[in-house]
Amino acid sequence: MTLQSQLEESATSLVASLDPARGIRHGGKRQAAAGGETFGVEEPATGQLIASVSDGRAADATAAVDAAAAAFPGWSGTAPRARSEVVRRAFELMVDRSDQLAGIIALENGKALADARAEALYAAEFFRWFAEEAVRADGQYGEAPAGGTRTIITSRPVGVAALVTPWNFPAAMATRKIGPALAAGCTVVLKPASLTPLTALLVADILAEAGAPDGVVNVVPSTHSGEVVGSWLEDERVRKISFTGSTGVGRTLLAQAAARIVNSSMELGGNAPFVVAPDADLDVAVVGAMVAKFRNGGQACTAANRFYVHADVEPEFTARFGAAIESLKVGPSFGDGTDVGPLISASAVRDVTALVDHAVLGGARVTHRAIAPTDTGHFYPPTLLTGVSADAPILREEIFGPVAPVVTWRDRDELLQMLNDTAYGLAAYVFSSDLKWALQLAERIEAGMVGVNRGVVSDPSAPFGGVNQSGIGREGARDGIREYQETQYFSVDWSVPGS
CATH class of the missing domain: 3.40.309.10 (Aldehyde Dehydrogenase; Chain A, domain 2)
Known part of the structure; x- marks a missing residue:
């Protein structure tokens, strides 16, 4: 048996262990869709069915936010070094299991195995980079120009982040969003593309094995994208939307996000x-x-x-x-x-x-x-x-x-x-x-x-993003973690007592 055949056989076996029929992940549990629905995932090289995956709806989306919101105070209050260690451990596990990850990517996405291997390692690098960024929180301290006060500038995690990823790089697009979100202290709800949900399930399982607490990373596979993401954008507890996909869909999500002034990052089409x-x-x-x-x-x-x-x-x-x-x-x-x-x-x-x-x-x-x-x-x-x-x-x-x-x-x-x-301008x-x-x-x-x-x-160390209708914001580099932070400053009275 060739190495390629071994990897294909291993990937096919791994699909069952992901328990795709209970592919909704929230609160550290594997769940079937509330309505019991599933959808099929095909292998592009053959057109054959490789898995039936739980098909989430609005109720599942809300349950995922429940878990993320409950986990947010603890995770955001965790020391940056401890958050960093979780993300760093996820990097190490992804590298150790890169053949498994590449096999799943190749199976459901169809890219050549060499491309899939490259993506697996590239995806892992986002965890390594943002593990390092987690402990590099910057800030400023200085005297106000008028005197009498001191200004302290710091940052805080934006909150529960809704992440929506495409099918073309199912591992890298997930880690490029999850890595900085977790490093900043956010908890996440992820909706992977319905064409390639299995990679996201494997990444979520790796993060759990790396020590991410229950509720920090939650996944809702679904063919009802508008319903799931729309429910997140209507939920007061969701304070961030990060989307990678077409400009048309991005335009729709920005319009929805405007209703609650939700912090938005969009990586859209290119030419x-x-x-x-x-x-x-x-x-x-x-x-x-x-x-x-x-x-x-x-x-x-x-x-x-x-x-x-x-x-x-x-x-x-x-x-x-x-x-x-x-x-x-x-x-x-x-x-x-x-x-x-x-x-x-x-x-x-x-x-x-x-x-x-x-x-x-x-x-x-x-x-x-x-x-x-x-x-x-x-x-x-x-x-x-x-x-x-x-x-x-x-x-x-x-x-x-x-x-x-x-x-x-x-x-x-x-x-x-x-x-x-x-x-466009990507x-x-x-x-x-x-x-x-x-x-x-x-x-x-x-x-x-x-x-x-x-x-x-x-x-991963460079700011990825475009201008014009190719998007808003940047992923990777220091810019990537800032997308999941809000700036806060304290104005401190510095008058001399008794003067």
Whole structure:
């Protein structure tokens, strides 16, 4: 039996131990949904059912808040060092069990096993980072300008935090929110994506094993997202909403949060441009393009979505890029040597197919394409499109699939106009041998993150987030823990007694 087969068998066995039919976690207990309902989770590589998971409703959401609110005074009053040790222990357990975690991610998400392993370790890093941040509470002390008083500035946990995570990085998106929340002293209620709830259950179990007290981490899997999250936003005890997902859903949640002025963080859609300058090292640019575009099959909000290649190097770049695309091995998540797994669902395949078909009708050409299975699963072949016009509709959509449309450019001012011609502003990538030129361009791109000569921008120690309709707030770095804190200050009378 190959290692991949062993991991697949282990992941399948692990599903039963997660007790998904009692997948609601609150108050340290495994619960069935109050209404007894379940929903199915499929393996994208085969379309086969792998689990039936408890389908939470408003009553389950409220019970989770009951547990989180009851645990909040004790957890927020716990010494930062003690909170840090719990989160640090969760990091260690995730690293120790990274093969298990990767197996569950690959099974329910469909990403290639190598990608799943990378996510498991990346997800663990958020716990390590925020375990360290938990004991670095900062503050200020000083004399008021007018004299006679001293000002003490400190912070306190915002309260019960509602976390809503997507399916594309089911472990990392959970730990990127849970880690800073727990480090700050908040308790959480988590609604994972219904397509990938099993990873969240495993992370919750790891946190319990790490010593998180009952009620500190609560999970409500559900296909009734609006009902569950809506009940949290209406609950006076919930003081924070952190959401990662589409801009459309984020806009709706912000409107709901406005009714009670709930502290909100939103990591929303992206439309990342990828720029290749005429002096770029094409070997480096192709490596960066492969990572920026095809990691997780292009199903990432930071994925390169629009390739702007200078006309002088476009033929050579597309030839090299196309050859690399054609060499990709597309197959089941646990397949030997798989580079790119299936898309998450049949509807995702239909959406990507429609975008490509429409682009071809508009004059684009499919010049390079990998080979993908056609007899099973939700596969789409990694594809390179050339001859794409600067106003093509595909450049305005978040493709969320393994498709790279290429536009040529000559004038930098015209390039900048094309780069910023979007409502989004999450990530961008610039490749040039002239670092000054690259940074000058990067400064003018309306994006929260810019990769310069590299195809990855995500790092737990860096502030992740976008501008415009790509979101509000930042995750990771010191900024991440501040999203779960409120600033408080004390004005202290400092007059001299008897004066």
